[in-house]
Amino acid sequence: MDYTTILKEYKLKVTPQRLAIVEELHSHGHLNIDDLYALLQKKFPTISLATIYKNIHAMLDKIFLSEVKIPNEKSVYELVKEQHAHVICSNCQKIVDVHVDTSSLEKEAESFSSFELNEIAVVFTGVCSDCK
Numbered sequence: 001m002d003y004t005t006i007l008k009e010y011k012l013k014v015t016p017q018r019l020a021i022v023e024e025l026h027s028h029g030h031l032n033i034d035d036l037y038a039l040l041q042k043k044f045p046t047i048s049l050a051t052i053y054k055n056i057h058a059m060l061d062k063i064f065l066s067e068v069k070i071p072n073e074k075s076v077y078e079l080v081k082e083q084h085a086h087v088i089c090s091n092c093q094k095i096v097d098v099h100v101d102t103s104s105l106e107k108e109a110e111s112f113s114s115f116e117l118n119e120i121a122v123v124f125t126g127v128c129s130d131c132k
Contacts, residue, residue, distance in 0.1 A: 001026065010064045017044060018055050022079070030068060030076040030086075030095045068095070070123060085122035091131040098124075 059065040
């Protein structure tokens with residue numbers, strides 16, 4: 001995949017560190033800052049946590065990445081994809097994307113709250129087949 005072109009399409013400056021962040025997220029799917037930092041230190045021993053945060057926030061601002069907020073855990077980040085939910089193992093923290101139709105849930109939430117929703121984040125927790 002040509003991440004250089006994709007970053008440019010999102011009007012993001014292409015840097016070696018930014019490319020490495022995107023490659024790691026593409027490879028692993030979902031990563032928290034600490035795990036991303038550990039992976040990037042192997043390629044860039046002098047990289048700082050501040051650099052990673054700065055790049056993550058720049059990519060979040062351009063809606064190139066999305067943040068997955070996990071109850072009682074650190075947020076993880078992923079490349080932006082079509083609308084989907086997440087299933088998270090409460091034992092090993094494995095995260096799986098699930099494609100479910102959330103339109104009826106969205107309509108019901110808007111109806112009961114009188115809110116106009118602009119983002120839906122659905123996280124299911126359970127125990128994966130490996131941990132059962």
